[in-house]
Amino acid sequence: MSKNSSISSSETAPPPHLDLATLRALGAAAPAQDCEACVPLRQPGWESLPAGFDHRSLLCIGNLATPARDGDEENATEPTTREYHPQGTHLWSERAPIAPRHAPYNRSQLWQSRCCGRLFLRYTEYGGYYQDERIRWFDPGLLVDDGC
Numbered sequence: 001m002s003k004n005s006s007i008s009s010s011e012t013a014p015p016p017h018l019d020l021a022t023l024r025a026l027g028a029a030a031p032a033q034d035c036e037a038c039v040p041l042r043q044p045g046w047e048s049l050p051a052g053f054d055h056r057s058l059l060c061i062g063n064l065a066t067p068a069r070d071g072d073e074e075n076a077t078e079p080t081t082r083e084y085h086p087q088g089t090h091l092w093s094e095r096a097p098i099a100p101r102h103a104p105y106n107r108s109q110l111w112q113s114r115c116c117g118r119l120f121l122r123y124t125e126y127g128g129y130y131q132d133e134r135i136r137w138f139d140p141g142l143l144v145d146d147g148c
């Protein structure tokens with residue numbers, strides 16, 4: 001009767017891949033109301049993560065990137081840097097589609113507020129001399145099937 005008979009690997013395992021159907025379902029289940037911790041994140045388009053924001057209020061629940069197959073990491077292709085804007089939007093547009101197979105969504109993670117359950121996308125932009133953590137509210141209405 002040992003108390004620690006099984007060691008959970010869930011804390012060290014990478015977040016699961018979220019396909020389009022899963023993203024749609026998560027988006028549909030997310031609350032419309034946000035909480036106080038999420039107020040600074042109420043951004044319809046990408047924004048830099050506000051300085052001083054408490055990261056602990058968000059929990060990473062999955063990855064939009066297509067995972068490398070087991071044992072095939074060396075042959076994994078780099079995610080495309082192309083963006084998807086069929087309606088003439090741009091990266092920072094509030095109405096830019098959320099296209100999971102295009103940049104920057106293909107290297108984003110889905111995060112959830114621990115208190116209200118609201119969903120956000122996050123990725124890190126690596127510039128030559130800077131790193132920028134970016135965040136965008138996950139609006140399921142903007143989610144598109146952008147093919148392969």
Ligand SMILES: [Zn+2]
Pocket residue numbers: 034035036037038113114115116117118
């Ligand atoms: Zn919240």
